[in-house]
Amino acid sequence: MRWTYLVGLGMGVVCLAGAQPAQAQAPAAKKPPVMTHDKAGREQCAMCHGGDIEGIKAMPAGHKGRANDACLLCHAKDSPLQTTTPGPLSHAAAGREQCMMCHGGAMEGMKAAPANHKGYDVKNCTLCHKPAK
DSSP: OHHHHHHHHHHHHHHHHHSOOOOOOOOOOOOOOOOSSOOTTOOOHHHHHTTTSTTSOOOOGGGTTOOHHHHHHHHSTTSHHHHSOOOOOSSOOTTOOOHHHHHSSOSTTSOOOOGGGTTOOGGGHHHHSOOOO
16 A cells, blocks of 8 residues: 555656746736837937937937837827837738728728827737737
8 A cells, every 4th residue: 555655646746847838928918118208309309318418318229210109109208118018919910011001991800990099000010019929
């Protein structure tokens, strides 16, 4: 009986050792910092945030070359990114980079982009809406 108990105990340890740990949930997306100054008269973001002025935070390397209006999409206090939580894409983005071909409102059965997205450049869609994996 003791042998059976030890074998059973050993099998349980082997099973537990091979078990996969539970997947940790991905942390919630962190919202970008909000501008701490008024944008009036300061529309050329890279002039100050290009990294050349001491004491002013430089933009991250991944932001170089983005248009000034793209800055406001994320960093203005009233931007949708600050006031709402954008939903993820329900599909992969590869091969579907022209979002408005389907989400422009003309394709029946396809969810149209919200009215407050009018004029957004398609390359900015995945800044907020992360593709499915």
